[in-house]
Amino acid sequence: MVVDPFNVSGKIDYDKLIDKFGSTLLTPSLLDRLGNLARKRGMKLHRFLRRGIFFSHRDLEKILTAAETGQGLYLYTGRGPSSAAMHLGHLVPFLMTRWLQAALGVPLVVQMTDDEKFLWKGEYDEAAGDYDLDRFRALTVQNAKDIIACGFDKDRTFIFSDVDYMGHMYPNVCKIWKSITYNTARAAFGFEGSSNVGQSAFPAIQAAPSFPSTFKVPLGNRDDLACLIPCAIDQDPYFRVTRDIAHKIAPKSHPLKGKPALIHSKFFPPLQGAMGKMSSSDDNSAIFLTDDDATIERKIMTHAFSGGRERGGKRVIQVRFNMSRETAKLQRELGADLEVDVAFQWLKFFLEDDGELASIEAQYGSGSGDYWNTAAVKKRLVVELQGLVKDHQAKRDVLTDADVASWMAVRELAPAL
C-alpha cells in the first residue's frame, strides 16, 4: 500500500492508514453533532457520512464548536487541473463540500492548482517556443465549470487559480516558506535533487489557503475564522506539515491556533477493482463527466470488477445485460463478495436511498432473493450514473466562460448564514 499526494496504489487498509497518518476516526457522536447542525437547515447527514466514505478527521470537534457557537469558519478544497475531463472520483470532495456549505451556511474557497500541475506535468513546447503554462490555466476554466455545476452557493464561493491569485497569497506563502526547511518538505513529499525547485516551493502554496488572512477580500479580513478542509486522505501530508507550522502564520487569537481541520474520504475505486484510486489516465478505469449514456453502460457492464461468483469461485467481470441461467444460479448459491464488487461500492457513493442499498447488500451479498446478481447491480448503477452525469452535464453546459469569471472574481463573499 502506497498513499501519498502523488501515488495511491495497492490494497488500502484504512485503519492502518489513519494509524500511520495520526488522524482520528469519525465517531458517532461527532456525526450526531454535525447531523444536528444540518437538521436546523432541514437537511440530513450526507450519505458519504452515513456510510463511512468520509471516515477520518483532524480537529473536527473544534469546527463543530465554532459552528455551534457562531464563532465562524470557512471551507477550503481544491483541484489540480490536469485534464479537461473530470471523472466521478473527482466529484467526491466537491459533493461533500457542497453539502457542508449548505449544512453550515459558510463561505468556501476552491483552489485550482494550475501552478502545481504545470510544475509536475507541464512541458516545453519547442514549436511554440514556450512552456505550456497557459494550457493549465485553460483547464482551470474548464474544470471550474464542473465544480460550479456541483451546485455551490455562489455568494459564498470563491474559486481561484493559483497563477492568477498568487499576488494575494504571497505574504502568507513567504511566511510558510520561512517556516519549512527543505529537509522537512523532502521528508513529507519525497522530492529529489533532480526535482525542479518549484516542486519544493509548492507545498506552501497549497498550505496558504488554510489561513483566512490569505483571503482578506473574500473573507472580509476575518483572520480568526476556523478552516475545514474536506479531501481524500492522500492529501493529508500537505496539511500535516501545514498544521505543524500553523501557529506561526495565524494570529494568536485563532481558535485552532491556525491549524486547519480536515475530514478525509476513502478513495473512489477504479472500475477494474477496489485498489488504489481512480485515475484519469486510463480511460476505461473511470466514468467521465463527459461520457454519454452508451459509454457509461459499456464501461460498467464490460469493465466493472464484480464480486459475484461463477463456477470454481472465479469472479464475473465481463457482463452483458443477460447473464446465462447457469451463471445467475451459481451467483445465488455463492453470494457476492461486496468488498471487491465495484458496482456495489460505487452505489454506496451514489445511491441516495438507504433502503434500496440495504436490500442490494443483503440479497446480492448472500445470494438470496431472485433479483440482485452482477448484471442487475451493474444495471442499477448504470441507470443511477446516467442520471447523475446527464444532470451534471445539463448544469455544466449552460455555463459560459463569463460565468466562470464571475465565480473567480476577487470579491467579498456574503457572510455566513
Next chain:
Amino acid sequence: MVVDPFNVSGKIDYDKLIDKFGSTLLTPSLLDRLGNLARKRGMKLHRFLRRGIFFSHRDLEKILTAAETGQGLYLYTGRGPSSAAMHLGHLVPFLMTRWLQAALGVPLVVQMTDDEKFLWKGEYDEAAGDYDLDRFRALTVQNAKDIIACGFDKDRTFIFSDVDYMGHMYPNVCKIWKSITYNTARAAFGFEGSSNVGQSAFPAIQAAPSFPSTFKVPLGNRDDLACLIPCAIDQDPYFRVTRDIAHKIAPKSHPLKGKPALIHSKFFPPLQGAMGKMSSSDDNSAIFLTDDDATIERKIMTHAFSGGRERGGKRVIQVRFNMSRETAKLQRELGADLEVDVAFQWLKFFLEDDGELASIEAQYGSGSGDYWNTAAVKKRLVVELQGLVKDHQAKRDVLTDADVASWMAVRELAPAL
C-alpha cells in the same frame, strides 16, 4: 577569496574572478561605443567606466547593438532592503544605472527583494505573534527614497516590491522554477537541507525581471526588449543560472535569446581596508547616507585605512587633521601604496575631476609635491562626501511615502527616448 551572493571576503583578485565566473573584461572598443551613444545626449563616459570600476560584462556588445539600431532595451537593477540606512557602497550600482538610463534613454525596473531579505533575515516575533515580513516592506519604502534620490527618470522608472508585485511575476516565476533543478540551485547558491524552502525558490524571483514579459504593463508588452543588468560582480551567479535557462522563458524572436546582459562592478571597499565589500553591519566600516558632516569626518579621519607610510614602513591609519611634521616628511619620502589606501580608492569612485584625481595619484603615490599626504587626501575625501551626502539628503528628505507610491505604481512607462 570568497565571492558569492551571500559572502564577499578576502583580498579580491578580479582577474581570477572573471576567469572563474566566465565573464569578459570591458574592452576600450566597447567603452568607445558606449561613449559614442552617450555623446549623442551630450554626456561623457561615466567615471565608473573611465576608471575600470565597472570592469566586466556579459553580452554588452549585443546591448550596444540594440541601442545603436533602436531595437530596444531596458535596465534592471535591485536592492535587498535589509536596513533603513543605505551606505555609499549601495549607491554604486544605482549611480551607474542612472547614468546608463540617461545615456541610453531607456526604461528601468528596480526590484526591491523584501521577500529575499525576509527569507534570510526575517524573524518570528513571539510577542507580536507574527513574522516580521512587514518590517521588510517598510524598509522597502525607506530604501526606495534613497534610490529615487539618485535622480532617475520617473516616467521611465518602475520600482517594485517583490511582495507586492509577485502576482505579475508569477507566470514567469513558474516557468523559471520548472527550468531549474534543486541540484542546480544548490550548486550555484549553496543551500543546505536545513535552509528554508523559500531560499531555493527565491533565485527564480530574482531571475524573473530579466525577462520583459514580467513587465507587461510597465514595458507595454514588448517581449523582445533586451535587458541590461548593472550589478556588483557577486550577484553574477544569479544571472549565470538565469542565462542558462533564458531561451525557455523568452520568445524565440528575442535578440539575445532571452539572456540578460550584465555589466559588473568591483566592490566598494570598507573603510578598514580594501578587502571584501562594505557591510551595513559594522557601523564604522561604512559611511551611511544618513551620516552628518561630523560623523563623516570622524569616520574617515579615524578609520580609513591609509596607504601612506610611517617610520619602519608601518602604515598610517588613525589621522587627526594635523599630522606631525616628521610623519608628513616620511610620507613624502616613501610615497603611498594607493592600492590599499581607502581614501584614494573612494576618491576614484566619487571624485569626478579626472585631473585632480590624477594629480593626487601622482603626488600622493610617489610622495612628490608638498600637499598630498594621508591627512590631505582624507580631508579631500571628507569634503567630497559631505557634499555628496548632503546633496543626497536634500533630495531624499523632500520625498513622501506618497511620492514613493507613485514611483511604485504599476503603470505603463514612457517609451525609450
